Amino acid sequence: DAGVTQSPTHLIKTRGQQVTLRCSPKSGHDTVSWYQQALGQGPQFIFQYYEEEERQRGNFPDRFSGHQFPNYSSELNVNALLLGDSALYLCASSLEVEQYFGPGTRLTVT
Amino acid sequence: LAKTTQPISMDSYEGQEVNITCSHNNIATNDYITWYQQFPSQGPRFIIQGYKTKVTNEVASLFIPADRKSSTLSLPRVSLSDTAVYYCLVGDGGGFQKLVFGTGTRLLVSP
Numbered sequence: 001d002a003g004v005t006q007s008p009t010h011l012i013k014t015r016g017q018q019v020t021l022r023c024s025p026k027s028g029h030d031t032v033s034w035y036q037q038a039l040g041q042g043p044q045f046i047f048q049y050y051e052e053e054e055r056q057r058g059n060f061p062d063r064f065s066g067h068q069f070p071n072y073s074s075e076l077n078v079n080a081l082l083l084g085d086s087a088l089y090l091c092a093s094s095l096e097v098e099q100y101f102g103p104g105t106r107l108t109v110t
Numbered sequence: 111l112a113k114t115t116q117p118i119s120m121d122s123y124e125g126q127e128v129n130i131t132c133s134h135n136n137i138a139t140n141d142y143i144t145w146y147q148q149f150p151s152q153g154p155r156f157i158i159q160g161y162k163t164k165v166t167n168e169v170a171s172l173f174i175p176a177d178r179k180s181s182t183l184s185l186p187r188v189s190l191s192d193t194a195v196y197y198c199l200v201g202d203g204g205g206f207q208k209l210v211f212g213t214g215t216r217l218l219v220s221p
Binding site for chain 1: 197204214
């Protein structure tokens with residue numbers, strides 16, 4: 001079992017650009033959550049997808065959007081990037097109790 | 111969601127037992143207590159979850175007093191590889207819950 005995988009590993013973008021991050025959940029998991037982790041801080045919940053619908057959303061602007069595909073994989077899109085969007089973006093999948101996190105995508109906005 | 115408070119950092123030596131206490135005064139009746147471990151540049155990893163009294167698994171024990179306003183994560187005989195950030199969270203305990211992380215406790219284990 002490959003666990004949760006994310007791509008790309010690292011990404012550098014310029015202010016104002018758009019970015020798409022991808023996540024493949026652990027086998028059999030149908031729920032995917034996205035978190036943003038700034039340096040030195042704990043992860044902050046962005047949103048969660050279940051059955052291709054956004055189920056819950058944290059306190060993030062509409063520039064952050066997502067999608068879940070029929071195979072349960074998910075994408076996180078961020079438009080009009082700001083310097084403050086530089087962070088580690090984590091994807092987590094779950095089925096019952098545990099949430100399994102991927103290794104994250106390190107996004108740097110210059 | 112109940113707020114948690116835990117020490118910012120702790121130091122220990124290899125082979126010692128480490129106890130990290132978390133305060134959650136406003137925990138709700140149906141809330142569980144969950145601990146995650148995170149190494150640098152990696153996603154958090156589930157360690158243990160409990161509701162009351164004591165829970166033990168192969169890596170840690172979780173002690174929860176009767177009033178549930180605090181909990182203690184116990185790591186027996188730590189090694190250098192246990193150096194990480196440890197997060198205490200409270201919530202409904204299900205896989206669908208929105209995890210609310212604080213700043214965690216940075217544990218440094220020295221030789």
